Amino acid sequence: xxxxxxxHLSKTNSxxxxxxxxxxxxxxxxxxxxxxxKPSQFMQWMAGYDIFIDRPQLxxxxxYLSLNEDCIVDGTYDKKLVRKRLFESSExxxxxxxxxxxxxxxxxxxxxxxxxxxxxxxxxxxLLRSLNISPLIYANIDNKISINYFVDLLDALAKTDLxxxxxxxxxxxxxxxxxxxxxxxxxxxxxxxxxxxEVLAQNITLFDSNFEYTFELEKSQVLIxxxxxxxxxxxxxxxxxxxxxxxxxxxxxxxxxxFLSKLTPVVPKHTVQAFSNRIEASYLIKFNELPATxxxxxxxxxxLHFL
Amino acid sequence: xxxxxxxxxxxxxxxxxxxxYIQLCRNGLRLSIHEVSVKTxxxxxxxxxxxxxxxxxxxxxxxxxIDRLSLxxxxxxxxxxxxxxxxxxxxxxxxxxxxxx
Numbered sequence: 001x002x003x004x005x006x007x008h009l010s011k012t013n014s015x016x017x018x019x020x021x022x023x024x025x026x027x028x029x030x031x032x033x034x035x036x037x038k039p040s041q042f043m044q045w046m047a048g049y050d051i052f053i054d055r056p057q058l059x060x061x062x063x064y065l066s067l068n069e070d071c072i073v074d075g076t077y078d079k080k081l082v083r084k085r086l087f088e089s090s091e092x093x094x095x096x097x098x099x100x101x102x103x104x105x106x107x108x109x110x111x112x113x114x115x116x117x118x119x120x121x122x123x124x125x126x127l128l129r130s131l132n133i134s135p136l137i138y139a140n141i142d143n144k145i146s147i148n149y150f151v152d153l154l155d156a157l158a159k160t161d162l163x164x165x166x167x168x169x170x171x172x173x174x175x176x177x178x179x180x181x182x183x184x185x186x187x188x189x190x191x192x193x194x195x196x197x198e199v200l201a202q203n204i205t206l207f208d209s210n211f212e213y214t215f216e217l218e219k220s221q222v223l224i225x226x227x228x229x230x231x232x233x234x235x236x237x238x239x240x241x242x243x244x245x246x247x248x249x250x251x252x253x254x255x256x257x258x259f260l261s262k263l264t265p266v267v268p269k270h271t272v273q274a275f276s277n278r279i280e281a282s283y284l285i286k287f288n289e290l291p292a293t294x295x296x297x298x299x300x301x302x303x304l305h306f307l
Numbered sequence: 308x309x310x311x312x313x314x315x316x317x318x319x320x321x322x323x324x325x326x327x328y329i330q331l332c333r334n335g336l337r338l339s340i341h342e343v344s345v346k347t348x349x350x351x352x353x354x355x356x357x358x359x360x361x362x363x364x365x366x367x368x369x370x371x372x373i374d375r376l377s378l379x380x381x382x383x384x385x386x387x388x389x390x391x392x393x394x395x396x397x398x399x400x401x402x403x404x405x406x407x408x
Contacts, residue, residue, distance in 0.1 A: 117386055118320075120327050165396070172392035176385055265395060267403075 013073050014053040017061065018046065020072050024082040036060035063125070066134040081132060093145060094132045100233050101144035103208040108150055109141050110177035111157075111170050127156055141177065147210045151238060154245050171252035175260055187260035193287045196261040197222040221286045224254060224268075228279040240274065247272045247281055254283040308373070308380055310366050317390040323360030324386040330358045332376045346375040 021031065028046070032039040035057045045051035062069040065085055071077040084092035092098075112135075115124040125135050131152055137143050157167055178184040183206055190196040194217070201215035210233060211226040238246075255266040268283040314321050333343055340358075344351045349368060356362035357372075364372075373380060 113385075114389065116331075117324050117328060117382070117389065121331050169392055169396050172396065173389065175388060179385075180381070259392075265399075267399065 013058075016073050016075065017053060017058060020075070020077070021046075024077075024079055024086065026086065030086070034061050034064040062129060066125075066129050066136075067132060068130045071132075078132060085134070092134075093137075093149075097133070097146045097149040100146050100210075102210040102233070103145050103147050103150060104141065104206060105138055105143045105145055106141035106177050106181075106183075107207040108153060108177075109138050110173040110175070111153065112138055113176040114170060114173040117176075127153075127160070130156060141181075147208065147233065151242050151246055154249060155242060158245065168248070168252055171249055172256045172259060172265065174253065174256055178260070184260060187257065188262070190261040190263075193258055193263060193266075193285065194219060194222075196258050196263060197224075197285070199261075200257050220288050221284065224283045226250075226281050226283075230277050243274055243279060244272075247279070250281065251283065255285070308366075308369065308383065310364065310369055313383065313387040314363070316387070316394040318363065319360070320390045320393065321387055322357075322363065324389065325383065326358040326360035328378065328382060328386065329372060329376065332378055333358075336376065338376075343372075343376065347371050 020026075026034060028043070031046070032042040035042060035053070037045075037051075037053075037057060041051050045053060058069055058072065061067075062072060065082055067077055067082065078094055081092060081094050112124050112128070115127065128135050128137075131149065133149065137145070154167070157170075175184070178187070183203055186199050186203065187196060190199050197215070197217055201213075201217060204213050204215075211228050214225045216223040216225075251268065251270045251272075254270075255268050259265045266285055268285045270281065270283055272279065272281040313325075333340075338346075340351045340354050343349075344354055347354070347368075349357075349371070353362060357364055372378065373383070
């Protein structure tokens with residue numbers, strides 16, 4: 001997690017913030033609120049008087065605009081995005097997340113919720129701001145976004161203090177995002193693995209349509225194939241590390257859908273192949289090798305049985 | 308809602324998350340620890356410990372806090388489920404280690 005020194009900003013940084021405000025055209029009537037200072041102080045500061053602007057004001061400004069603090073100071077912010085947020089909507093997305101919006105934010109809502117519950121709102125807000133995303137985007141889980149965002153989110157998580165074990169467990173938190181929704185209710189009604197994956201097959205596009213899915217669903221097993229074509233998606237050149245991280249998450253996730261139906265999660269047999277123009281993966285789950293619809297208990301004194 | 312159920316899988320993790328959640332709601336309501344203390348009749352020291360996840364509160368104390376800070380009970384259940392997920396992962400890892408392939 002990023003930490004800041006306790007010392008105040010240098011005068012140079014104060015000037016950089018001022019330049020930022022002038023550059024993006026922050027209206028003077030919004031300035032005091034954005035910085036969290038009195039209007040008279042703001043105008044004096046802008047007029048060149050020696051008003052002390054320190055770390056809290058920078059934090060306030062970054063929160064106000066949902067921007068990373070560093071990019072304000074070092075000038076690497078996206079001016080168009082800031083202006084969009086100021087004058088159109090605070091939910092405007094950076095270009096690489098706004099093209100080919102084939103994912104619903106519900107596919108990552110559980111991750112943000114988990115981070116908020118375990119580490120607090122500030123942590124998750126800061127993480128989203130580091131990606132230049134407004135936390136308000138999760139106000140409606142039907143909002144759409146590019147898969148680049150999800151790849152960057154996993155990348156950002158890997159750089160925080162989360163261990164790989166904890167990142168792996170994020171797939172299991174899916175219930176946080178969809179429990180209590182109509183989709184969650186459909187999963188809840190499934191009584192066995194077959195019905196659970198049938199619900200998934202019928203509703204997979206409610207998570208994303210980046211991948212072309214085929215479900216070979218039989219009474220004894222399900223084979224899910226997914227194909228991601230690079231040429232159909234605006235995407236940055238992903239490193240192999242990013243692809244593997246994404247596939248690792250998707251592999252684990254494919255085994256956690258039964259948890260939504262109160263069934264024990266599974267670890268599917270998984271294959272993944274990365275080609276120059278596409279990624280192909282398959283997930284095989286054999287139902288007859290699974291424990292017989294043993295629900296995951298949530299009663300006092302209950303225990304987990306896998307065998 | 309019963310604290311024994313909520314804590315059954317990993318009480319440390321659950322209490323830590325509950326503490327975060329209480330702090331989040333308190334900040335949302337712009338209340339100081341002292342003000343919450345007055346509302347709940349719990350000492351400020353105890354409340355600080357609860358927010359840090361270092362105090363195992365009893366059912367009555369939990370319900371008082373839920374009531375006075377208008378906490379969402381389904382979120383508290385979610386926290387317990389998170390600890391359940393972690394527990395399942397741990398068991399699965401042990402199974403994988405013991406029965407590889």
